[in-house]
Amino acid sequence: MVMDFILQKSELRNLAEKVEAGQRLNTEDALQLYRTPDLNAVGRLATMVSEQKVGNQASYIVNRYINYSNYCILSCQFCSFSRKKRNDDGFELSVEEIVTKAKESLKLGITELHIVGGLHPTLPISYYTDMLKALKAVDSELKLKCFTAVEIYHLARISKKTMPEILAILKEAGLDSLTGGGAEIFEKSVRKAIAKGKETGQEYLDAHRAWHQLGGRSTCTMLFGHVETLEDRINHLSQLRDLQDETSGFTGFIPLPYQPENNSIPVTHPPTGNDILRTIAVSRIFLDNFDHLTAYWVGLGMKLAQVALSYGADDLHGTIVEEHIFNMAGADSSKGSTEASLKKAIIEAGRIPVQRNTFYEPVRERTGKSPEAPNDSFSESVLKNNLASA
């Protein structure tokens, strides 16, 4: 890694030298990265780190989101997605409906289904295991990335199992990866203000640790830009870095900018473009034991996500097809993208696009039965149908 001219001249020279020497940054260093006025210098340092890990490549995944239900027994203050049974816009899908969506999406060439929902008041554990088994029966190579940590605790509760036991049961039924959602900010006072009743930060980490100990891998997140301080963010990153030291089970980190609409948190200054890019860059530099950092285009908007590829991100996430959670919270990005759009965004950013799988590995040719080849005009038409029916 060779420090460039911008960094040699910047006030970040001391930190750049540390990074160049392979030394880990501490929390004071992270605060300096947040407070230095020169955003471009922070971005340069993040790019230096990213290039060392992945060269000039940036990845994307061809995937689909499915929310099995938005009914939830909790009422997290920041959540615009959940509904009670009395609400007339609540929904729940049968296993058959989920399988139909999966079959439709296989024609797009998806390699992953990303499935989450609220904490449903009455669905039994067999619903979840039947869903996983039915999807694996459709295509055994399709990766199932499902459930947030709080859903895992909910499923453990309703089935009277321990959290590690329920993870083992779900793995046996076909679960390939946990999702990273629900981390929010680990600090207790912040959690109380935005997600009262949810699992603690420690419980989130425990669930991911237990999953990693079973041989599983997962992503992790941070919801930022609401009522937390910079110190809370850095403390959050620090705890993720510690767990990664212990298990090496995280495949990537996904910072999520808070979306301010349709919820009850009084946030007068939701994250700006500057804050989002800086948080991505600081995370990339600080999380030295993470291989990948995703710019989640649904939360950032595709244009800012594309710029984030020059601020430490090396992944644009996926085609998604049908996003509800961020859109119900006011994100003005579309509900899905095509593979062609993701590739175009990456190429325009000066990077080499690489299709990845759930574990951020390059997609290789599938064995066994092959799905119909992905076709961009077909992708566009499915996307339009979804947008029309959403």
Ligand code: SF4
């Ligand atoms: S964030 Fe999750 S757990 Fe909280 S209310 Fe929304 S769906 Fe329920």
